[in-house]
Amino acid sequence: MIRRTLCLLSLSAASFAAAQTQMPNAVKIGNEGITITSIPPTAVVQFGTSTAPGVWAAPVSLPASALPLMVSFSHPSASMSLLSPNGDPDPNVLKEIDAQEGPSAYDVNYTDASGNPQVVHVPALPSTGQIVPPTPGTVYPLVVSNIQPLSGSPAVPVLNLFQVQPSVLVGGVLSNFSWNIAINGVTLNCVYGSMDTSGNTTMSCVVPSH
Helix, strand or coil, X not given: CHHHHHHHHCCCHHHHCCCECCCCCEEEEEECXXXXXXXXXXXXXXXXXXXXXXXXXXXXXXXXXXXXXXXXXXXXXXXXXXXXXXXXXXXXXXXXXXXXXXXCCEEEEEEXXXXXXXXXXXXXXXXXXXXXXXXXXXXXXXXXXXXXXXXXXXHHHHHHHHCCCHHHHHHHHHCCCEEEEEECXXXXXXXXXXXXXXXXXXXXXXXXXX
């Protein structure tokens, strides 16, 4: 029974993936074929097709361990799995990678298909000097790290029996659910995003439109 439960919890999020729309306040970095060499780990990026109606993977953040990242499913890599965990969102169609404007401006460095270094400046969102409620559709990555079981938790013998990392078990659970998080009166709708090689788990949380 435990084995069956673990298998169910470990189902890929791809089985439950819903169509994604383009995130708001997006700035195009470049098309498939570029190699991102540096980007702040807090920056939010999204991979997909901008041509209407648009087909996109969920917005994510890229840890430093994912760089350099060649943006192409013609050269699959663990980093591409972080960028688009459910696979190619629109096969056989030219896609792009975008970055989202945030509280502070930042630069994204990359090399183009010919190996020439390029930089895209992502401006900060306009500031009014006042606290403004989050705009519906704004996506926030929620990163959970250093996941460990509590002493005496029923999870401890399960982890020991199947020799899996706590982050893998938690990620398997989260990939099958969506949930709401309320922060300072603002409710965010969240789904599982990705997990890097260090076990840091990223959830994609969006401000609802209603």
